[in-house]
Amino acid sequence: MMTQKNAHYLFIAVLFALGAVMPLVLKQYHLNMLTEIIVFALYAVSYNLLLGYAGLLSFGHAMFFGTGAFTVAVALIHIPGLSMWSAIALALAMTTAVGFVIGGLLLRHKGSYFALLTLAFNALFYAVATKWHTVTGGDDGLSVTRPDLALGFTTINLAGLTSFYYFTLVIVGAALVFCWYFTKTAMGQTVLMMRENEERMKFLGYNTNISRLILFTFTGAVAGLAGAFYTLHFQFCSQSAISVDMTTTVLLMTFVGGTGTFWGPMLGVLVYVILQNYLSDITDRWPLFMGLIFVFMVLFIPGGLTQIIQSIKTLFAGKRGTGKPIAVKEVST
Amino acid sequence: MSDFPVFFLHGLAYAGLLFLVSAGLTLVFGMMNVLNFAHAAMYMLGAYFSYTLLQETGQFWLSLMVCPILLFVIGALIERFLLRRVHTYGHLHELLLTFGLAYIITEVVKWVWGNYPLAVNIGGFLGDTVEIIGITYPVYRIFIFVCAVLVGIVMALILYKTRLGIILRAAVNDGEMVNALGINVPLVFMGVFAFGAALSGFAGVIAGPLLSTYPGMAHEILIDAFVVIVVGGFGSLGGAVVASLLIGELQSFGVLLFPKLSLALVYLLMAAVLIVKPSGLFGEKQ
Numbered sequence: 240m241m242t243q244k245n246a247h248y249l250f251i252a253v254l255f256a257l258g259a260v261m262p263l264v265l266k267q268y269h270l271n272m273l274t275e276i277i278v279f280a281l282y283a284v285s286y287n288l289l290l291g292y293a294g295l296l297s298f299g300h301a302m303f304f305g306t307g308a309f310t311v312a313v314a315l316i317h318i319p320g321l322s323m324w325s326a327i328a329l330a331l332a333m334t335t336a337v338g339f340v341i342g343g344l345l346l347r348h349k350g351s352y353f354a355l356l357t358l359a360f361n362a363l364f365y366a367v368a369t370k371w372h373t374v375t376g377g378d379d380g381l382s383v384t385r386p387d388l389a390l391g392f393t394t395i396n397l398a399g400l401t402s403f404y405y406f407t408l409v410i411v412g413a414a415l416v417f418c419w420y421f422t423k424t425a426m427g428q429t430v431l432m433m434r435e436n437e438e439r440m441k442f443l444g445y446n447t448n449i450s451r452l453i454l455f456t457f458t459g460a461v462a463g464l465a466g467a468f469y470t471l472h473f474q475f476c477s478q479s480a481i482s483v484d485m486t487t488t489v490l491l492m493t494f495v496g497g498t499g500t501f502w503g504p505m506l507g508v509l510v511y512v513i514l515q516n517y518l519s520d521i522t523d524r525w526p527l528f529m530g531l532i533f534v535f536m537v538l539f540i541p542g543g544l545t546q547i548i549q550s551i552k553t554l555f556a557g558k559r560g561t562g563k564p565i566a567v568k569e570v571s572t
Numbered sequence: 573m574s575d576f577p578v579f580f581l582h583g584l585a586y587a588g589l590l591f592l593v594s595a596g597l598t599l600v601f602g603m604m605n606v607l608n609f610a611h612a613a614m615y616m617l618g619a620y621f622s623y624t625l626l627q628e629t630g631q632f633w634l635s636l637m638v639c640p641i642l643l644f645v646i647g648a649l650i651e652r653f654l655l656r657r658v659h660t661y662g663h664l665h666e667l668l669l670t671f672g673l674a675y676i677i678t679e680v681v682k683w684v685w686g687n688y689p690l691a692v693n694i695g696g697f698l699g700d701t702v703e704i705i706g707i708t709y710p711v712y713r714i715f716i717f718v719c720a721v722l723v724g725i726v727m728a729l730i731l732y733k734t735r736l737g738i739i740l741r742a743a744v745n746d747g748e749m750v751n752a753l754g755i756n757v758p759l760v761f762m763g764v765f766a767f768g769a770a771l772s773g774f775a776g777v778i779a780g781p782l783l784s785t786y787p788g789m790a791h792e793i794l795i796d797a798f799v800v801i802v803v804g805g806f807g808s809l810g811g812a813v814v815a816s817l818l819i820g821e822l823q824s825f826g827v828l829l830f831p832k833l834s835l836a837l838v839y840l841l842m843a844a845v846l847i848v849k850p851s852g853l854f855g856e857k858q
Contacts, residue, residue, distance in 0.1 A: 296664055344843070347850050351607040351663055352806060355798050356846070362795045363839035370835055483795075487671070494668065524683060530675035537669045538654065541661055 250502075251416055258408045262401045274404050276512050278468045281411045283492045283504035284418050285461035290490075291498035292422065293454055294434040296350075298486050299357030302341065302364045303334045303459040305481020307466030310334070312381040312476035313374060323388045323397070327410075330467035331460050338459025342452045361483050368478040380477030383470060407468055414464055419501055421457065430454050491533055497543025506544050577705055579824045585713035587820025588720030589779055593793055594800040594812050595727060596771030602807025603744055603764045605663060606655065610670040612794035613677035614769050618643050618776025619785045620685050623692055626780075632694045639777045640770040647769025651762045674790070682787045689786035698781075716778055723771070724813055731809065740764065796823075799838055803845050805855025814853060 258277075262270055282304055289295045310330040314321055345356045368375045375381065388395040388406060397403045421427050429450050433440050440447050470476040479485065488511075496507020518525035540546055597611045618639045625635040650673065658665040693699070698715055701708045731737040743750045743757050751757040783789060800819055804811025819838055826834035845853060 294664075296667065344846065351601070351605065351667060354667060355607060355802060359795065359799055359802060359839060359842055363836060363843070366835035366839065370832060483791075487675075490668075490671075524679060527676060527679035527683065530672055530679060534654075534669060534672035534676065537665055537672055538657060541658075541665060 247419075251419075255408070255412060258412065259405075262404055267400060270400055270404055272512060272516060274400070274407050274472055276508055277407050277411050278465055278472055279489070279492065279508045279512065280505040281414055281418075281468070282462055282465035282489050283496065283508045284415055284501070285458045285465065286489045287493050287498055287501070287504040288418065288422070288430075288454065288458045288461075290493060291500075291503075292427070292434065293430050293451065295451075295455070296354045297357040298354050298483065298490075299341075299361035299364075300458075300462055300489055301481055301483065301485035302357075302361050303338060303462035304466035304469065304485055304489075305364060305368065305478075306337050307331075307334050307463030308470040308476045308480040309368065309375055309381075309466075310463070311467040311470045312383050315383045315386065316381060321386065323386045326386070327464070327467050330463050334463025334466070335456055335460045338456035338463075339452070342455035342459070346448065346451050346455060358483065358486075361481075361486055365478060365482050368481045375478065378478070380475055382475050385471055385474060403472070407472065411465070411468055414461060415505075418461060422501060426450065426453065491529065494533065495536065495543055497545030499542050499549075500545045503543055503545035510544065575828060577707055578709070579828050580821070581707075581709055581713060583821035583824030584817075585716045585782070585820075586823055587816045587818075588717040589775060589782065590793075590796060590800055590820055591720045591812060591816035592723060592775035592778060593772065594797040594804075594816060595723065595809065596768035596775070597797050598801050598804070598807055598809065598812045599727070599771070600765055600768040601801065602809075603740060604761055606666045606670065606765075607663075608670045608765075608768065609667065609794070610650070610673040610677060611768065611772050612790040612797065613674040613681075614643055614646065615772040615776040615779070615793065616681060616785075616787070616790040617646070617677060618773030619692075619780045619789065620681055620690075620776075621773070622777040622780050623685070623690050623785050626692060626694070632696075632698065632781075636774070636777050640773040643773030643776075644766045644770035648762055648766035650769070651765040655765065656758065656762075678787055678790060685785075685787075687787055689784040691784055692780040694781050712781060716782060719774075719778060720816075723774070724809070727809060796838065799842050801852075802842055803852055805852030808852070808854040811852055811854030 261273055265273060282300075285303075286297070286300050289297050289300070307330040310333040311326050314326050314329050341360060345353060345360065348356055369377055371377075385397045385403060388397050395402055395406075397406055422431075429440070429445060433445070433447050433450060437447055466480060469480060492507045492511045493504040494507070495511055496505065497503035515525060515529070518528055522528070536543065542549070593612065593615055597608060600606055600608050600611070621639045621642055622635040625638060626632065629635075654669060654673070655666060658669050694712065698712050700711050702711050702714070703709075704714075731740065739750065739755055739760060743755070743760055747757045779785075779789070779793070796819065800812055800815040801807075803818065804813075804815030818841070822837055822841060823834065826837040830837065849855075
């Protein structure tokens, strides 16, 4: 009998294997889309760590995504000969710092207040990115070329899509697995329990404010990594990467997939990107349909696509999940 | 500085508009604890309705009467058939619902009226200029400020001097108890939401001739209105008055004094207020 944990590892291994054969199967156009999906999957998963796990609705996640994107772009342009690794490390350091400061400032507020404040700060970041023309390029954006990847024993040219796709698959995939691992750690479980009953966690001696700040900073850094890959993928970064629209996009993706599970948002991204591509081919009004789908889901399927999958599972298997928020696992000590 | 009085008056006019938008927003938030993302979208709807009415009839005063009524009905329908359904799921879902609605309204507006700015001209007395404190100034901007003052006074009178106001404030404190006393609280909340929508429509009609009417207008004012609420204190009417004035003048003089920083100044003010007093200038402790 396979245990729950082994099933997860098997699932991850299958996903990676599938990802590895994709370049052989897909055309350039679709491989491009798949790279985008992987990058946004990381962005959505980091967002769901806030929304689904900690119950924090943020309207400012693009702050981190955009900061990561711009850090990579600006660093690659202004520091000649910068290696791929240093560029990504810079983006991570930058977003960690931003996450820490913003989190320290905003996490004192809860619920709608927090949502509103993150929105306002996102607008501030956007205003700075638009106005600070000398650094960010303002409305024109920044074009970058991908540097080669130094691995010590060999150097890989990442100019082609296929090689960059494999690089994304490995690094972003590893980051996704790390996020999943994070939710299983004591820290991840603490966050879940805080969402359920914060008073009680306080009485048990946990410093909930620090836990929340750590989580916020962590998700910021992960979103920053996604942003860095966004710039590297499109070889371009404009202020749209840091706009409120970029936050609402990730909110839609996450919600469509379902906030109730770890893997749900990834499914949401897959469906969202594919749907957007096909809808925008058919009609110019695709945002309208996205909006309608979203409102329909809020009203009738608040658990997202994972809720549907769970109900189908329940139909056949009789029990299992309910599509409700992620439950706290019992921790044996 | 000779420009000083002009920019001061510009600031007052924008403050008036900001107050009209954020009053409805803060009312709904204070009463129902719903952060209404669709508020600015409804404001935009008001502006577009008014544009069409002006095209057809040319009567500005008529559209100033009719558009808020239309928005009142739309607001009531949204509350009754959408918002109330998700109420049991909690605030997060209410917020997400209004967010989705804002998305849809914006797209519908682009569909019906096109994705470009429309100019609204009002003739007659309001389109004129007038001589005050030695400068020639458009009557319309003064009219906006007067409207905002009147709306503010009426709202304060209703909230603090009438029986309805007492019911409203009591329903916020303990809805169940008020319900038990024989008052239809869901109906009261529907009224509040619809009134907020009507206010947004009123603001939209007012905004049309000042700013141009275009699909991005909702987004633009939404963030400013949110900043007003944050700075003034969540759900506080008096805070909204002070914060609107502050931000209106800051925007106006920001353009004059620090043109490069003008966009960021408002957010810097917000950040400063948050650090010093997290609940806003007039906010109660959360």
